[in-house]
Amino acid sequence: MSPAFTIRLASQRDALQIAEMSRTLIEVGLGWSWTPKRILRAIQDPQVNVAVACSTPGIVGFLIASYQAQYVHIPLFAVNAALRRKGIGSALVRWMEATALSAGIGTVRLEARLANHEARAFYRALGYREIMLEPGMYKGVEAGVRFAKDLWAEAHAGACKRP
Numbered sequence: 467m468s469p470a471f472t473i474r475l476a477s478q479r480d481a482l483q484i485a486e487m488s489r490t491l492i493e494v495g496l497g498w499s500w501t502p503k504r505i506l507r508a509i510q511d512p513q514v515n516v517a518v519a520c521s522t523p524g525i526v527g528f529l530i531a532s533y534q535a536q537y538v539h540i541p542l543f544a545v546n547a548a549l550r551r552k553g554i555g556s557a558l559v560r561w562m563e564a565t566a567l568s569a570g571i572g573t574v575r576l577e578a579r580l581a582n583h584e585a586r587a588f589y590r591a592l593g594y595r596e597i598m599l600e601p602g603m604y605k606g607v608e609a610g611v612r613f614a615k616d617l618w619a620e621a622h623a624g625a626c627k628r629p
């Protein structure tokens with residue numbers, strides 16, 4: 467059964483838990499750069515959304531979206547390992563995409579480690595295209611893949627047809 471969860475913007479008191487999730491679920495082997503202080507700055511930044519998926523025990527997933535003039539960049543995103551493949555990641559991405567479209571932004575950009583086959587499969591399933599392979603993207607030692615998605619193309623494809 468799918469877990470019940472809601473998505474909301476993070477508050478300052480969520481910073482520690484989000485930073486811990488980044489350390490244990492995303493930045494493994496790269497050093498801890500998204501410290502509680504840095505997450506707190508992101509939460510307070512008016513150009514950044516830190517969204518969290520919450521269930522009964524607390525935060526089960528989060529996504530950080532940084533709004534630029536022409537695109538949204540997703541620097542950090544994860545779901546608790548025990549609750550994957552239950553739609554939480556998709557719900558966070560859909561939340562971010564709807565927010566971006568409401569703000570008039572039609573492109574999303576993000577990266578994943580080349581060896582992160584789970585995340586790459588996830589992004590492809592949600593309509594993201596692998597646009598560039600970059601050796602040394604992560605601290606000069608690990609290759610990464612750049613992804614992009616045209617949100618307007620998808621929105622127009624689903625637009626109401628004239629009678």
Ligand SMILES: CC(C)(COP(=O)(O)OP(=O)(O)OC[C@H]1O[C@@H](n2cnc3c(N)ncnc32)[C@H](O)[C@@H]1OP(=O)(O)O)[C@@H](O)C(=O)NCCC(=O)NCCS
Nearest residue numbers: 491543544545550551552553554555556584585587588591
């Ligand atoms: C990537 C991640 C956020 C996906 O979260 P999730 O809640 O498991 O994703 P969903 O349940 O919404 O998956 C949606 C679809 O994506 C695809 N998908 C997700 N995980 C997959 C996997 N491990 N292998 C293949 N396809 C996968 C599937 O098509 C899935 O639909 P299905 O379960 O009906 O087949 C999660 O795997 C994660 O936290 N990974 C570690 C951190 C990370 O890599 N973050 C992203 C890069 S920074």
